[in-house]
Amino acid sequence: MTNWRWDFVWEILPRLIWATGNTLLAAGGGYAIALVLGLALAVAQRSRHKLSKNILRELVEFIRSTPLVLQIFFIFYVGPQFGVWLSPWTAGMVAIGLHYAAYLSEVYRGGIDSVPKGQWEAATAINLTTTQTYWRIILPQALPPSLAGMGNYLVGIFKDTPMLSVIGVGELMHTANAIGSESYRFLEPYTLVGVIFLAISLPTAALVRLLEASVRRTLGMS
Amino acid sequence: MSEDMTQFPLRLEGENAPMVRFMNVSKSYGELTVLDQLNLDVAPGEMMTIIGPSGSGKTTVLRMLMTLETINKGVIYVDGEPLTHMEKNGVLVPANKMHLRRMRAKIGMCFQHFNLFPHMTALQNCMEGPVQVLGLTKESARQRAEELLEMVAMSDKRDHHPSRLSGGQQQRVAIARALAMRPKVMLFDEVTSALDPEVINEVTGVIRKLVGEHHLTMMMVTHQMGFARDISDRVCFFYGGKIEEQGAPADLFGSPKKQRTKQFLSAVKEAV
Amino acid sequence: MTFVEFIITYYPRFLSGTIVTIEQFVLASVLCIFLALLAGLMKLSPRTSVRACATVYIEIFRGTSLLVQLYWIFFVLPLFGITLDKFTAGFVAVGLNVGAYGAELVRGGVLSVPTGQWEAAVSINMSPGKRMSRIILPQALVNMLPAWGNLLIELLKGTALVATIAVADLTFEARQINYSTFMSAQSFGTALIIYYVLARFLLTPLMRRLEKIMARQIGRE
Numbered sequence: 182m183t184n185w186r187w188d189f190v191w192e193i194l195p196r197l198i199w200a201t202g203n204t205l206l207a208a209g210g211g212y213a214i215a216l217v218l219g220l221a222l223a224v225a226q227r228s229r230h231k232l233s234k235n236i237l238r239e240l241v242e243f244i245r246s247t248p249l250v251l252q253i254f255f256i257f258y259v260g261p262q263f264g265v266w267l268s269p270w271t272a273g274m275v276a277i278g279l280h281y282a283a284y285l286s287e288v289y290r291g292g293i294d295s296v297p298k299g300q301w302e303a304a305t306a307i308n309l310t311t312t313q314t315y316w317r318i319i320l321p322q323a324l325p326p327s328l329a330g331m332g333n334y335l336v337g338i339f340k341d342t343p344m345l346s347v348i349g350v351g352e353l354m355h356t357a358n359a360i361g362s363e364s365y366r367f368l369e370p371y372t373l374v375g376v377i378f379l380a381i382s383l384p385t386a387a388l389v390r391l392l393e394a395s396v397r398r399t400l401g402m403s
Numbered sequence: 404m405s406e407d408m409t410q411f412p413l414r415l416e417g418e419n420a421p422m423v424r425f426m427n428v429s430k431s432y433g434e435l436t437v438l439d440q441l442n443l444d445v446a447p448g449e450m451m452t453i454i455g456p457s458g459s460g461k462t463t464v465l466r467m468l469m470t471l472e473t474i475n476k477g478v479i480y481v482d483g484e485p486l487t488h489m490e491k492n493g494v495l496v497p498a499n500k501m502h503l504r505r506m507r508a509k510i511g512m513c514f515q516h517f518n519l520f521p522h523m524t525a526l527q528n529c530m531e532g533p534v535q536v537l538g539l540t541k542e543s544a545r546q547r548a549e550e551l552l553e554m555v556a557m558s559d560k561r562d563h564h565p566s567r568l569s570g571g572q573q574q575r576v577a578i579a580r581a582l583a584m585r586p587k588v589m590l591f592d593e594v595t596s597a598l599d600p601e602v603i604n605e606v607t608g609v610i611r612k613l614v615g616e617h618h619l620t621m622m623m624v625t626h627q628m629g630f631a632r633d634i635s636d637r638v639c640f641f642y643g644g645k646i647e648e649q650g651a652p653a654d655l656f657g658s659p660k661k662q663r664t665k666q667f668l669s670a671v672k673e674a675v
Numbered sequence: 676m677t678f679v680e681f682i683i684t685y686y687p688r689f690l691s692g693t694i695v696t697i698e699q700f701v702l703a704s705v706l707c708i709f710l711a712l713l714a715g716l717m718k719l720s721p722r723t724s725v726r727a728c729a730t731v732y733i734e735i736f737r738g739t740s741l742l743v744q745l746y747w748i749f750f751v752l753p754l755f756g757i758t759l760d761k762f763t764a765g766f767v768a769v770g771l772n773v774g775a776y777g778a779e780l781v782r783g784g785v786l787s788v789p790t791g792q793w794e795a796a797v798s799i800n801m802s803p804g805k806r807m808s809r810i811i812l813p814q815a816l817v818n819m820l821p822a823w824g825n826l827l828i829e830l831l832k833g834t835a836l837v838a839t840i841a842v843a844d845l846t847f848e849a850r851q852i853n854y855s856t857f858m859s860a861q862s863f864g865t866a867l868i869i870y871y872v873l874a875r876f877l878l879t880p881l882m883r884r885l886e887k888i889m890a891r892q893i894g895r896e
Contacts, residue, residue, distance in 0.1 A: 246828050246874035247867045248835030251846050255867060258859035302471050303518035303577075307532030307584055308507045317535065321522045343742040347839060354742055367750040375747060378739040386738075 189369050193360050197373055200356035201381075207274060207352055208339040214278025215338065216331075219285030223293060224315065226286070244283035250344045252276045257348045273345040281338050288330035292323030325397045332389025336382050343374075353377065408495045411478045413485070420483050422447040422620040423468065423588060428477035430463060430644075437463050439644040441477070445588075450614050450621045452631040452652075455641030456667060461624045464641075465590045468622070469512045470503050482509050482587055508536075511586030515593040517573040519565040525552060525576045526561040529583045537584070544583075551579035555609050571602030578609055589613070591623040595630075603627065610634065628671055632656050640664050681861045685852050692848030693869055699766045699834040699844055706770025707777055707830060714774065715781025716807070729778065736775035742836055744768050749840045765837030765844075773830040780826065784819030785811055817889045824882035828874045835870070845869060 226237050244252070256279075257272035267275070296319050304314040343354035357370035411426060421444035430438040437460045445451045453461040466472045468479060470486070478495060479486045488495035489502040498506070519528050529548035533539040539547070552558050555575035565573050574594055581589060591610065595603045607630050613619060614634055625631050631638055632652040639649040640661075648661045659665050676684075710732075717729035736744065745768040749761060759767060788811050796806040838847035849866035853859050 242875060243867075243871055246832070247870040248832040248846060250835050250838070251849065251863060251867055251870065254846075254850065254853070255859070255863040258853060258863065262857070262859045297516075297518075299514060299516055299518035300520065302469075303514065303520070305471060305507070306469055306510075306512040306514075306518075307580065308504060308536045309532070310504070313535050317531065318520055322520075340740045343740045344836070346742075354740075354746070357746075361750070367746075368754050371743065371747045371751050375735075375739045375743050378743060379735065382738045383734065 185368060186366075189364070189366060190373065193370060194373070196356055196360065197353065197370070197377065200351060200353045201377055203350070204339070204342045204352040205381075207270070207277070207342045207345055207350060208335075210274040211277030211281065211342075212335055212338050214274060215281035215285050215334070218278060218282035220289055222282055222286035223289035226290065227293070241283045241286055244280055245287075249276065249280045249341055250347060252280055253344055253348055269345070269348045269350045273348060273350045277338060277341060277345070280341075281334055284334050284337075285331065288327050288334070289323065291330070292325075292327035293319060295326050296322045325393070328393040328396055329389070332386070332393065335389065336386050339382060339385070340378065406476055408488075411485070411488070411495050413490050413493070413495065415480050415483045421445055421480075422449070422482060423622070424480040425464070426478050426480065428467070428479060429475050430460075430467065430472065431475055436644055438467075438474075441645070443639070443646065445620055445622060447620055448618045449636045450623070450634060452635040452638045453622065453624045453641055454626075454628070454631060454638060454667075455647075459641040460644040461641045462592055465512065465592045465622060465624055468588070469510055469590060470507055481506060508584070509587045510590065511581035511584050511588070512590040512592065513574065513577050513581050513594050515596050517565070517570070517577045517597075519573050519577055519580070521565050524562050524564055525557060525568070525579075528565070528576055529580045532580065532584045548579070548583055551582050552576070554582075554612070555579045556605075569602060570598045571605040574598065574606045575609055578606075578613075582613075586619075588620045588622065591621065591625070593624050593626065595625065595627055607634075626671075628656070628668070640667065642667075676856075676858070678861055681856075681858060682865070685856075685862075685865075688848045688852060689845070689865060689869065692843060692845035692866075693873075695843055695847075696831075696834055696845040696870075697873070699762075699769065699837055699842065700831050702766040703769040703773065703830055703834060704827060706767065707774040710770065710774030711777025711781050714778035715785070718778060718782045719785060733775045733778050736772050737779075741768065741772045741833055742839065744772055745836055745840060761837075761840045761842050764840060765834070765842045769830060769833045769837070773826060773833060776829070777823070777826055780819045780822050781815070783822075784815035787818045788814045813893050817886075817893055817895065820882070820886045820889060824879060824886075827878060827882065831870070831874055831878060 222237060222241060226234055226241075228234055253273060253276040256276045257267060257269065260267045260272070300318055300322065301314065304318045309318065342350075342352050345352055346355035346358060349355065353374050357374045360370040361367045415421065415424060423443075423445040425441045425443040428438060428441040429436070441460075441464070443464070453464060455461045463472060467474055468481070468486070474487055478488050484506065485495055485498070486503075486506045487498055489498045490496075519525075520531065523531065526545070526548055529551060530541070530544040533544035533547060534541060537544075549558065549561065552561050555578055557572060557575050557579065560568060560572060560576075565576070568576065578594075594610075595606055598606065607627065610621075610623070611634060614621070623631070623635075635652050637649060638652050638655045640647045640655065640659075640663075642663050648655060648659060648664045655664070656668065659668060682689075714729040714732050717725050718733070720726050720729075745764065748759065748768045748771075749764040752759065752764075785807075792810055792814065793806065796810040801810065834844060835846040838844055838850060841847065845866050849862045853862040856862065
């Protein structure tokens with residue numbers, strides 16, 4: 182191996198682990214935004230209003246077919262142009278949240294569409310309001326088929342957090358870059374970042390699959 | 404929609420007021436006319452059965468009454484009040500959400516495919532409406548649900564999810580769920596059509612019991628001719644979006660007057 | 676400066692950036708499709724060692740971030756004696772990354788072909804290679820094409836990251852223009868719209884077209 186230095190690894194590991202915390206925080210924050218906003222986008226697209234429905238559809242398509250890194254730049258730099266200053270953290274989480282909200286809205290839509298029409302009718306027959314119908318009847322049934330997609334995008338959001346380094350959020354990639362430019366050693370920091378990502382994303386993906394199975398069971402739907 | 408709304412009364416009053424009245428009701432999907440100028444009254448406490456070939460519009464009648472379908476023309480009244488419309492400045496205008504919600508409380512429905520909520524137990528299915536819509540406390544809703552499940556002989560399965568119940572059992576729970584809302588009108592839409600032959604009696608038995616013990620207005624669409632004959636006060640034969648013939652079951656089944664009724668009844672008899 | 680003036684002044688740079696982005700996209704796509712077929716078929720091999728190789732590739736590239744892979748290829752690989760210029764490093768990283776996702780599509784596509792097709796191919800005594808290339812893959816390809824449409828959009832978006840190693844693509848140019856003008860909404864907005872047009876009005880219709888042609892080729896529809 183090309184002079185891999187274990188002593189250097191031990192030296193930089195604490196900094197990288199600290200940065201892993203920031204990465205998880207950014208992923209978690211972005212995911213929370215995406216979960217809520219995605220649901221709003223999905224439900225709004227079921228409205229009967231044709232024009233707003235089409236505008237929303239196109240917006241979702243726009244967000245999904247343009248690069249996240251460019252969206253991060255856009256949200257971070259456009260604010261100050263109009264006198265709104267967002268911190269890198271805020272801009273980054275908003276960008277990631279918005280980006281994944283577009284993806285999650287598609288997942289939710291699929292889940293909601295998979296609920297049989299008779300469920301809506303039965304809810305009408307016992308006179309539930311639209312809000313009650315969504316929260317108590319439709320969404321609980323839309324959840325299990327959505328879980329796989331939701332889980333995949335959780336892992337996806339986590340893997341996309343390195344892009345936040347471009348605006349200076351102190352997550353893993355940013356820290357590895359800093360270590361590299363201080364020490365002129367790139368082998369250990371970049372390799373460790375890769376290993377840390379693997380160590381988190383592989384078990385998470387497995388966990389998501391387990392969770393999906395258990396939710397199906399508790400809702401009595403298998 | 405240039406319909407003269409002044410021909411429709413704002414309310415139905417008097418001793419002989421029907422529980423349900425369809426007045427000049429039409430329904431079409433594009434070119435296809437499903438119901439054509441339907442006039443139909445159902446008296447309080449009456450058990451009225453609709454029979455007819457598929458596509459004759461019989462299920463649509465029930466679905467319109469449950470507000471699952473809108474109507475194109477005419478007015479439907481329930482319990483003296485317009486259902487599909489409401490009064491505004493002395494004329495009837497299409498009902499808004501609030502009005503529909505208030506009126507729907509008078510109506511309960513059971514479906515061909517049960518439509519139980521799969522993520523709730525039998526008991527929870529029956530408590531959902533009373534707690535969420537009627538605002539009952541959990542305890543009183545539970546008590547009411549348990550009584551009804553007792554009535555449909557499903558007490559022992561009350562904590563089961565629908566996926567663990569047979570079709571007949573699910574349909575009995577669905578009847579309890581509808582009754583838990585204390586409706587004035589109950590609608591049964593082909594409730595035995597999706598059931599295996601050997602469990603049909605479980606469900607018809609419950610309906611018989613309801614007719615015997617409760618003073619409910621009921622409308623039923625069914626293919627069980629024997630059951631319809633036994634239980635109904637009146638039978639309507641639908642054909643092509645219209646009532647072709649109606650009358651007491653003994654008359655309609657025993658001596659049908661119209662040619663189409665005869666054809667339909669003999670075709671059904673052969674199938675059995 | 677109005678937006679029209681802005682476009683007139685900077686359109687040559689947006690144009691050259693767009694061309695680089697398209698070059699990156701095409702080269703990365705070729706690599707990606709090749710790797711996806713290779714790894715996807717390897718994953719279906721009866722030999723454990725072959726399957727293991729494919730699994731390692733797929734899990735490593737799907738389990739880590741594209742940006743990490745890009746930096747590793749560009750900054751670390753030279754330490755092992757493999758030096759790639761930034762342009763090559765860019766599309767190689769994107770192709771390797773998306774190829775790992777594509778491999779799963781290939782695997783799924785092959786598995787979606789009914790077993791009866793395999794049996795029929797065996798019954799007319801086709802060799803394993805012929806079976807795959809003449810009977811199974813054409814059908815698998817049609818089945819997985821819609822998913823490939825989405826994946827190639829992901830690939831196009833992925834190429835934006837090559838800007839971080841200073842490949843002068845569309846994102847890179849937008850950033851440069853932003854630094855010199857501080858007209859952020861215009862710089863990044865224009866780039867976003869160009870990506871959107873590329874994805875939604877070029878790539879998507881192209882894939883739809885391809886789906887139709889392929890379906891006709893194997894006698895569906």
